[in-house]
Amino acid sequence: xxxxxxxxxxxxxxxxxxxxxxxxxxxxxxxxxxxxxxxxxxxxxxxxxxxxxxxxxxxxxxxxxxxxxxxxxxxxxxxxxxxxxxxxxxxxxxxxxxxxxxxxxxxxxx
Amino acid sequence: xxxxxxxxxxxxxxxxxxxxxxxxxxxxxxxxxxxxxxxxxxxxxxxxxxxxxxxxxxxxxxxxxxxxxxxxxxxxxxxxxxxxxxxxxxxxxxxxxxxxxxxxxxxxxxxxxxxxxxxxxxxxxxxxxxxxxxxxxxxxxxxxxxxxxxxxxxxxxxxxxxxxxxxxxxxxx
Numbered sequence: 001x002x003x004x005x006x007x008x009x010x011x012x013x014x015x016x017x018x019x020x021x022x023x024x025x026x027x028x029x030x031x032x033x034x035x036x037x038x039x040x041x042x043x044x045x046x047x048x049x050x051x052x053x054x055x056x057x058x059x060x061x062x063x064x065x066x067x068x069x070x071x072x073x074x075x076x077x078x079x080x081x082x083x084x085x086x087x088x089x090x091x092x093x094x095x096x097x098x099x100x101x102x103x104x105x106x107x108x109x110x
Numbered sequence: 111x112x113x114x115x116x117x118x119x120x121x122x123x124x125x126x127x128x129x130x131x132x133x134x135x136x137x138x139x140x141x142x143x144x145x146x147x148x149x150x151x152x153x154x155x156x157x158x159x160x161x162x163x164x165x166x167x168x169x170x171x172x173x174x175x176x177x178x179x180x181x182x183x184x185x186x187x188x189x190x191x192x193x194x195x196x197x198x199x200x201x202x203x204x205x206x207x208x209x210x211x212x213x214x215x216x217x218x219x220x221x222x223x224x225x226x227x228x229x230x231x232x233x234x235x236x237x238x239x240x241x242x243x244x245x246x247x248x249x250x251x252x253x254x255x256x257x258x259x260x261x262x263x264x265x266x267x268x269x270x271x272x273x274x275x276x277x278x279x280x281x282x283x
Contacts (some may be wrong), residue, residue: 025170026171055198091253
């Protein structure tokens with residue numbers, strides 16, 4: 001994993017699967033770090049919590065799209081969490097990311 | 111007036127007038143007409159101008175510097191973050207697609223206040239473009255168009271100019 005000064009990824013195991021909580025900025029600069037961390041996960045369900053991000057851009061969203069495709073090809077699932085009012089939820093909506101793919105909390109992941 | 115405002119900072123002229131009247135007159139009836147005028151000083155701000163090499167780390171730098179320039183304008187936190195994001199998208203696009211990450215390329219960023227708007231310009235002189243714009247590629251453009259009042263993109267043989275406008279103050283919210 002390439003360390004980044006602007007992104008920190010916290011990893012935990014919850015009932016629903018692997019939980020990755022992102023802190024800081026997910027952008028053109030740090031998106032590669034998310035690719036690497038996701039490649040190292042193996043759970044059936046991986047949850048990405050974006051609610052703590054201070055910044056998200058379209059390059060970050062592309063990294064999420066890539067992760068979606070890669071996990072799907074492995075018959076695994078990626079769930080996106082971004083609490084209402086968070087910067088990430090706002091940015092995902094502005095980018096036209098489908099609302100129904102964004103869950104309001106980790107607890108909402110079924 | 112200064113005594114009744116104390117250390118409070120009131121941003122909106124109407125709120126300031128209401129507060130002064132409440133402190134000085136309160137609920138007491140008043141036989142004379144009272145007129146309180148509040149003026150908003152519109153500060154002349156020097157434009158923001160930076161030129162950076164076409165490297166991803168420089169996009170982060172532009173965001174930091176633009177955010178501090180925007181901090182003193184009449185914009186709430188969310189609109190400031192929107193402006194930073196929109197400019198960041200345009201700069202990242204120049205770095206990635208204008209120059210194909212060639213650090214010899216230069217990206218020019220300018221922001222200024224004019225007629226109640228913040229006008230932001232991102233210019234590159236790169237010629238490299240992806241032959242086919244994918245669906246994903248359109249997200250950056252969509253972010254800019256959703257968050258800004260106006261976005262124009264002039265792409266020519268000698269580079270691309272992205273111009274964006276965001277209204278200051280109440281008009282923009």
